[in-house]
Amino acid sequence: MSSNAMHLRRSGRFQSPLSQGPIVLRPARTxxxxxxxxxxxxxxxxxxxxxxxxxxxxxxxxxxxxLVDLTGLxxxxxxxxxxxxxxxxxxxxxxxxxQELATHGLELGGGHDLMSRTxxxxxxxxCIGPAFGDDGAFFASQVESIRVITPIGxxxxxxxxxxxxxHAFRMSFGMLGIIYEIKLRVRPIRTFAVTxxxxxxxxxxxxxxxxxxxxxxxxxxxxxxxxxxxxxxxRVGTGTTASHRIPWKVKxxxxxxxxxxxxKSINRIVPVPGVRYRxxxxxxxxxxxxxxxxxxxxxxNSTALSSxxxxxxxxxxxxxxxxxxxxxDFAIVVQAYRDFCLRIKENSKxxxxxxxxxxxxGRDRSALLSPSFDEPMIALRAISTQxxxxxxxxxxxxxxxxxxxxxxxxxxxxEIPADYPAQVYGSRFDFFRKIRRQxxxxxxMMNPFLSQYFL
Ligand SMILES: Cc1cc2nc3c(=O)[nH]c(=O)nc-3n(C[C@H](O)[C@H](O)[C@H](O)COP(=O)(O)OP(=O)(O)OC[C@H]3O[C@@H](n4cnc5c(N)ncnc54)[C@H](O)[C@@H]3O)c2cc1C
Numbered sequence: 001m002s003s004n005a006m007h008l009r010r011s012g013r014f015q016s017p018l019s020q021g022p023i024v025l026r027p028a029r030t031x032x033x034x035x036x037x038x039x040x041x042x043x044x045x046x047x048x049x050x051x052x053x054x055x056x057x058x059x060x061x062x063x064x065x066x067l068v069d070l071t072g073l074x075x076x077x078x079x080x081x082x083x084x085x086x087x088x089x090x091x092x093x094x095x096x097x098x099q100e101l102a103t104h105g106l107e108l109g110g111g112h113d114l115m116s117r118t119x120x121x122x123x124x125x126x127c128i129g130p131a132f133g134d135d136g137a138f139f140a141s142q143v144e145s146i147r148v149i150t151p152i153g154x155x156x157x158x159x160x161x162x163x164x165x166x167h168a169f170r171m172s173f174g175m176l177g178i179i180y181e182i183k184l185r186v187r188p189i190r191t192f193a194v195t196x197x198x199x200x201x202x203x204x205x206x207x208x209x210x211x212x213x214x215x216x217x218x219x220x221x222x223x224x225x226x227x228x229x230x231x232x233x234x235r236v237g238t239g240t241t242a243s244h245r246i247p248w249k250v251k252x253x254x255x256x257x258x259x260x261x262x263x264k265s266i267n268r269i270v271p272v273p274g275v276r277y278r279x280x281x282x283x284x285x286x287x288x289x290x291x292x293x294x295x296x297x298x299x300x301n302s303t304a305l306s307s308x309x310x311x312x313x314x315x316x317x318x319x320x321x322x323x324x325x326x327x328x329d330f331a332i333v334v335q336a337y338r339d340f341c342l343r344i345k346e347n348s349k350x351x352x353x354x355x356x357x358x359x360x361x362g363r364d365r366s367a368l369l370s371p372s373f374d375e376p377m378i379a380l381r382a383i384s385t386q387x388x389x390x391x392x393x394x395x396x397x398x399x400x401x402x403x404x405x406x407x408x409x410x411x412x413x414x415e416i417p418a419d420y421p422a423q424v425y426g427s428r429f430d431f432f433r434k435i436r437r438q439x440x441x442x443x444x445m446m447n448p449f450l451s452q453y454f455l
Pocket of ligand 1 (some may be wrong): 055129175177
């Protein structure tokens with residue numbers, strides 16, 4: 001932790017009640033959150049907003065102050081079927097919103113797993129999926145306008161035409177205030193065609209550059225110890241008919257619910273690592289083969305997003321770290337990643353039991369802290385159900401990623417050195433810091449984790 005990490009300036013404008021550890025506040029009304037940040041509040045700074053808390057970093061925690069859990073503000077305020085917008089409170093779960101929109105023939109852009117996460121967390125954090133076309137790579141790009149409680153408890157609106165401010169508030173990780181209402185652009189449900197392919201790392205490397213250049217929704221699963229890659233490629237669905245929800249539910253259930261549960265059990269009951277990982281890889285291979293090759297060949301964001309928002313609690317406990325690599329280099333990076341996994345396993349005996357998940361991330365300039373602001377990227381998310389050995393792996397994965405020019409995301413990337421973000425984000429990072437200082441000169445929204453990068 002840097003020396004300024006714990007530095008929170010005090011001006012005397014706000015009362016500073018003594019506090020032991022953080023207090024959790026779960027407002028049921030916006031006014032409660034507003035009063036909590038206001039000058040007469042009895043709640044202590046720093047304030048850390050929190051949605052479903054599925055982030056992989058310490059961005060939602062603090063050793064002191066107040067954690068503001070926004071899941072109680074969960075109303076869908078308005079669905080405008082003429083203008084194709086929806087206005088929601090931040091605690092609405094993405095799965096619940098997708099289901100409600102579908103009843104109006106509407107859907108969210110992009111495809112996103114983990115339906116239990118909140119709209120507020122997806123807008124203030126980084127949220128990606130196999131997006132293509134006019135989707136916008138990050139969920140936050142769909143934001144039309146937002147209402148925010150500033151760090152001093154003032155309610156403000158950032159309108160659609162205040163582009164620079166909106167660019168700062170999207171993916172602001174709760175540093176500029178608490179977002180209490182969000183207007184999102186939505187669209188009529190449209191179908192896409194899905195193709196599934198299986199190949200080796202070498203074959204994937206050979207087509208990766210082409211896939212990175214063309215506008216397709218790409219999600220893939222890497223099994224480095226089997227030398228297998230499973231691709232889910234989505235395109236505009238000319239001639240495709242709307243697909244049923246059931247196959248997508250089975251696919252989501254297989255990938256997100258069955259695998260983490262089964263692997264946790266296998267890790268408990270099979271003590272010999274060699275045997276254990278053979279079984280785990282075989283199950284991954286079978287699951288990918290069944291869910292990806294047989295079940296689904298068309299869909300819509302509505303069907304792909306419609307699983308229940310309450311089923312993924314086990315998945316939320318996974319350990320993961322996501323890095324973004326320039327798509328133009330990915331043909332080489334993906335092969336180097338396989339070598340890296342094999343080498344780490346050889347040296348430390350640790351390996352991730354879950355397949356590594358990847359996405360093609362189109363260029364997205366809608367947020368200052370967008371990792372794909374300058375060029376398309378490929379995201380790689382390493383995932384493990386096992387805590388033992390994970391922390392060291394995350395450090396090694398960070399070293400690997402930085403060597404290959406990887407960009408981090410502050411709520412999904414573990415082990416980011418304090419001086420690294422300024423190098424990759426350049427002048428956009430300085431600009432964001434300037435805006436942050438203007439909104440929060442007393443650093444009331446900063447915790448030690450964020451302070452090391454942004455103070
Ligand atoms: C199993 C699993 C699958 C996942 N799949 C994906 C995936 O497919 N794609 C993807 O991109 N990510 C994925 N993630 C990562 C994570 O779910 C996302 O980054 C998600 O957007 C976080 O949402 P949340 O509601 O949990 O937000 P939180 O983790 O609670 O918060 C995220 C950030 O936003 C801030 N914040 C939250 N609410 C507000 C608010 N109202 N106002 C201001 N700031 C706020 C927080 O302070 C924090 O900095 C996955 C995680 C897991 C565990």
